[in-house]
Amino acid sequence: MNLAIRDIRHHWGRFVLTCLGLSLLLGVVISMIGIYRGLVADALVLVRAPAVDLWVVEGGTKGPFAEASRIPRDTRNAVARIDGIASAGMVTYQSMQIETAKGVARVLVVGFEPGRPGGPAVLAAGRTLERSHFEMVADIKTGLELGQLIRLGNDDYRVVGLTRGQVDSGGNPLIYLSLQDAQALQFELEGAAARNQAARGERANTNQVNAVLATIHADADLDSVARSVSRWKHLSALTQADQEAMLLSAVVDKARKQIGMFTVTLLTVSTVIIALIVHTMTLDKAREIATLKLIGAPDRTILALIIQQALAMGVISFSLGATLITLAADRFPRRVIVEAPDIAMLAAAVGVVCVIASLAGVRHALSIDPAQALGG
Amino acid sequence: MSAPIVSLRGVSKHYGDGPTRVDAVRDLDLDIHAGTVAGLLGPSGSGKSTVLNLIGAIVDPSKGQISLDGEMVFDGGWLRPDLRRLRLEKIGFIFQFHNLIPFLNVAENIQVVLDLAGWPRPKAQRRVAELLDYLQVADRAHAMPAQLSGGQAQRVAIARALANNPRIILADEPTAALDSERAGRVMDLLRQVAVEQGAAVIVVTHDDKVMARFDVRHALADGRLVGA
Numbered sequence: 001m002n003l004a005i006r007d008i009r010h011h012w013g014r015f016v017l018t019c020l021g022l023s024l025l026l027g028v029v030i031s032m033i034g035i036y037r038g039l040v041a042d043a044l045v046l047v048r049a050p051a052v053d054l055w056v057v058e059g060g061t062k063g064p065f066a067e068a069s070r071i072p073r074d075t076r077n078a079v080a081r082i083d084g085i086a087s088a089g090m091v092t093y094q095s096m097q098i099e100t101a102k103g104v105a106r107v108l109v110v111g112f113e114p115g116r117p118g119g120p121a122v123l124a125a126g127r128t129l130e131r132s133h134f135e136m137v138a139d140i141k142t143g144l145e146l147g148q149l150i151r152l153g154n155d156d157y158r159v160v161g162l163t164r165g166q167v168d169s170g171g172n173p174l175i176y177l178s179l180q181d182a183q184a185l186q187f188e189l190e191g192a193a194a195r196n197q198a199a200r201g202e203r204a205n206t207n208q209v210n211a212v213l214a215t216i217h218a219d220a221d222l223d224s225v226a227r228s229v230s231r232w233k234h235l236s237a238l239t240q241a242d243q244e245a246m247l248l249s250a251v252v253d254k255a256r257k258q259i260g261m262f263t264v265t266l267l268t269v270s271t272v273i274i275a276l277i278v279h280t281m282t283l284d285k286a287r288e289i290a291t292l293k294l295i296g297a298p299d300r301t302i303l304a305l306i307i308q309q310a311l312a313m314g315v316i317s318f319s320l321g322a323t324l325i326t327l328a329a330d331r332f333p334r335r336v337i338v339e340a341p342d343i344a345m346l347a348a349a350v351g352v353v354c355v356i357a358s359l360a361g362v363r364h365a366l367s368i369d370p371a372q373a374l375g376g
Numbered sequence: 377m378s379a380p381i382v383s384l385r386g387v388s389k390h391y392g393d394g395p396t397r398v399d400a401v402r403d404l405d406l407d408i409h410a411g412t413v414a415g416l417l418g419p420s421g422s423g424k425s426t427v428l429n430l431i432g433a434i435v436d437p438s439k440g441q442i443s444l445d446g447e448m449v450f451d452g453g454w455l456r457p458d459l460r461r462l463r464l465e466k467i468g469f470i471f472q473f474h475n476l477i478p479f480l481n482v483a484e485n486i487q488v489v490l491d492l493a494g495w496p497r498p499k500a501q502r503r504v505a506e507l508l509d510y511l512q513v514a515d516r517a518h519a520m521p522a523q524l525s526g527g528q529a530q531r532v533a534i535a536r537a538l539a540n541n542p543r544i545i546l547a548d549e550p551t552a553a554l555d556s557e558r559a560g561r562v563m564d565l566l567r568q569v570a571v572e573q574g575a576a577v578i579v580v581t582h583d584d585k586v587m588a589r590f591d592v593r594h595a596l597a598d599g600r601l602v603g604a
Contacts, residue, residue, distance in 0.1 A: 001484060001491050003477075010479035010520070291475040294434070295536070296464025296492050370460075371434045373475050374425065374548050 003292075003301070004308035007285070018277055019313055023320035025273065026350060029266045030325045031332070033342045036259040038335030043169040043252050046108075047243045050091070051121035053222055055238040056212040056229055062238075064093055064210040065169070066250035071235060076116075076212045082228050084220030089116025090209040092182050095172070098150060102143040107175050108168040111182020117213040119176055126161035132178050137161035139173035152177075153185045169252065171334040179209070267353060274357035278310045282361035289365050290372035299366060306361045307354075314354035318347055379446060380407035381543050381576040382431055387440030389426050389599075400426040402599045404440070408592075410543070410574045413567050415581060415590035423599035424580045425548070431578065432467055432546050433459045445543045464493055468537030468575075472549035474529040476521035482532050483508065483517040489539040507535040511565070527558040534565060538573070545569060545577040556585050563589040 008015050046065065047055075055064075056071065056079050063069020073090060080088040092111035097104050112118030114129040120137055126146045129135045136157045138144040148159045157177070166174045177185070216225050222239055229237035238246070282289070289302055322343055329336040384406040390399045401423045408414045416424040429435040430442065433449065442450035445466050449455055456462050463469075476485045483504050490500035508514040511531040513524075521529060530550060537545055547566065551559035563586050570577045579590070587593070595603040 001480075001488060003479075003488075006484065007479040287475065288477050288479075291471075291477065292488075293460060294432070294463065294469055295489055296460045297488075298460055298492075301492065369434075371429055373469070373471060374428070374434075 002308070003305045004312065007305070008309060008312060015313070019317045019320060022270070022273065022277075022313065022317035023324065025266065025270055025321070026318050026346075027321035027325045029263055029270065030322055030338065030343070030346060031329075031336055032259050032263045032266065033346065034325060034329060034336035034338045035332070035334065036256055037337035037339060037342065038332075039169070039255050039259075040248065040252055041337055042167045042171055042335055043247050044244055045166055046168050046174070047240065047247055049110075049120055049163075049166050049174065050112075050118050050213055051215075052117045052213040053216045053240055054085075054214040054226060054229070055240070055243050056088075056214065057210075057236050057238060059232070059234045059236050061236065062246050062250065063236075064091075065243075066246050069210050070208045071210075071212065073207055073209055075209075075235065076113075078232070079212050079214055079229060082225060084216050084225040084228075086215045086217050086220075087117055088212050088214040089113045089118040090179055090212055091118040092179060092186065092210045094182065094186050095168075096152075096185070098142070098152065098175070100143045100150070105142050106170075106172045107138075107142060108172050109182055109185065110174055110176045111179040111186075111209075112176060113179050117215055120161070120163045120166065120174075122163070124162045124164040126159070128161055129176065129178055130160075133181055134158065135160045135178070137163060137176040139163045139166045139175065141165075141167060141173035142175065144175075152181075153188050155181075155184075157181070165335075167335070169247065267349060270350070271353045271357050274310060274313065274354055275360050277313065278306060278358045278361040279364060281309065282306055282364050286364075286368055287373060289368045290370050293368065293370035294373045302365050303362055306365055307358050310354040310358035310361070311351065314350045318350045322347075380409050380443075381445050382406070382408040382578065383441075383443040384427075384430070385441040385443075387430060387437045387442060389423075389430060389435065390438050399599050401430065401437075404599075404601060406594065406601065408576045408578060410576055411570050412591045413563075413570050413577045413579065413589070415579050415587070415593040416596065417582060417587070417593055418596035418602075419582065422596040424596050426599070427596065428546055428548055428578070428580050431544070432469065433462050464489070464540060466542055466544055468540070468542040468545045470530075470533050470537045470545065470547040470550045472552050474521070474533040476524075476529060476532060476536070478521050481518050481520050482513060482524070485521065485532060486536045486539050489536055493540045495540075503539065507538060511535045526553055527561065530554065530558075530562055531565070534562070534569070538569060541573065543575050545575050547577065547579045547581075549581055549583065550579060551581065551583050551586050559583065559585045560589075 057063035058069040058071050061067045061069045076088050076090045079085060090113055094109050096109055097106050119128055124140060128137060134155055134157050136159055138159050140162050144159045146159055146162060149156045216222060226237040226239055229235055326338050329338055384404050387401060387404045389401040390397055392398055416427055418424045430437055437450055480488060486504045486507055487500055490503060508517055511534060513528055513531050516524060516528055551562050566577045569575055594601055
């Protein structure tokens with residue numbers, strides 16, 4: 001006869017309510033890990049989107065995401081001539097706000113040369129840029145639709161293609177413009193400011209880009225090609241793997257630590273709460289435990305009663321929390337990725353937490369004197 | 377006369393030492409035989425509950441010897457380390473407030489003792505049905521304790537105390553919460569158990585309603601036997 005299940009069945013309303021409360025707390029723990037996974041995925045989307053092998057950036061920098069990078073436009077032709085390079089293209093990156101039907105949206109504008117590396121490798125709908133001006137490819141997250149016209153700066157742009165899930169490390173969706181349009185947006189000034197610039201005899205410097213992206217031939221050695229580029233002291237060549245590692249360490253590392261500490265704090269809070277609940281449940285059963293001891297129940301029966309209840313509470317609450325977060329993941333403003341290995345690891349952690357949390361209850365139960373069952 | 381089922385020789389129990397010492401039981405000699413319903417009587421603080429705890433292997437005597445069902449169990453120290461097992465095998469407890477486990481139904485409250493004693497499930501179920509019939513609560517087998525009347529709950533508590541065929545039944549104020557009629561029925565039942573199962577029934581009480589129903593009465597005052 002399983003006493004833990006009988007007790008839960010008898011107090012099912014209280015038990016279910018307790019599990020519901022606990023499931024929300026454990027759901028937050030799961031979502032924390034999901035948010036971190038989403039953060040990593042979002043950060044990598046940006047560097048994986050163009051599907052290139054080599055990133056050529058300003059020498060001595062970790063550009064263009066971890067640090068600022070500016071290199072001359074003619075770098076693209078120089079890189080393209082290196083043995084082993086299949087193709088090369090210039091790119092620029094800039095953040096801006098756009099007006100959409102849903103309101104103001106913050107986006108990362110990627111300027112690239114149509115037909116060269118730097119544009120979106122995969123489209124969800126439509127086509128990539130075919131003209132040098134006034135076309136854009138936008139991520140679905142912007143809320144823009146195919147064929148829609150949108151005002152950027154002084155010009156209207158038509159959405160010709162859509163991507164899915166392409167965001168920067170801040171979760172802002174990407175939009176792709178031609179390099180010329182992106183640079184025009186970057187340096188174009190409003191009326192009075194433009195006249196002032198003209199009066200000073202100054203011109204916007206569109207002779208620089210943030211990086212040159214390159215693909216290599218299948219039989220070329222990536223490290224060797226990178227070394228060839230790096231011989232120019234004013235340039236650095238980062239492989240795709242370098243760029244991903246750098247982005248993760250520079251952009252995501254603090255967030256990872258922050259979320260990690262928050263997760264540990266929440267697990268600690270969960271432990272304390274489960275311990276309090278189990279201890280209260282044990283106090284409520286003091287007379288029954290004394291009676292069980294008096295009629296001959298060994299300690300293992302009493303321990304099983306308490307630990308099994310704590311584990312049942314943990315398992316049910318965790319399952320509810322995991323289901324809730326899995327179902328609600330798409331409703332979070334930022335990407336939340338709930339992965340099976342994380343769920344399994346956290347489930348094991350919750351199991352340990354439940355056992356640790358039940359120790360206070362176990363200690364109290366073992367100290368109950370069977371004589372308490374006698375008398376009023 | 378046969379050997380007593382419960383035998384206490386020179387048993388004393390004191391709590392604390394020095395100026396705070398309280399002598400709850402002093403040099404007690406007590407024999408209770410099979411088939412007997414014995415009353416432990418006395419005012420509050422006379423030591424009768426302590427005697428019940430000593431016989432029930434719940435507290436250690438300070439000195440003396442205790443023999444239960446022909447087995448010497450205490451002789452300056454417990455001779456068996458498994459006192460809960462000892463209680464399970466030899467002693468059935470009946471409480472003033474029934475102490476039924478509230479999350480188990482009537483049948484489960486009885487079966488839990490048999491599970492602890494390691495009875496096979498079919499045999500245990502037959503025993504539960506037999507006891508429910510015997511105590512006339514078979515129709516409440518699936519009721520929860522909160523759904524029982526006081527008398528029904530006390531009969532279920534008696535059924536639980538009898539489940540493992542103990543030779544010693546210890547009852548702590550079993551009729552205090554019952555009216556005269558129900559108290560009389562409970563005492564009749566305890567006598568029936570004593571006679572039919574050859575058990576020694578020891579009842580701690582100061583309930584005047586049942587004084588005339590004991591085979592033997594042991595009166596206690598200040599931890600000593602003052603009359604029988």
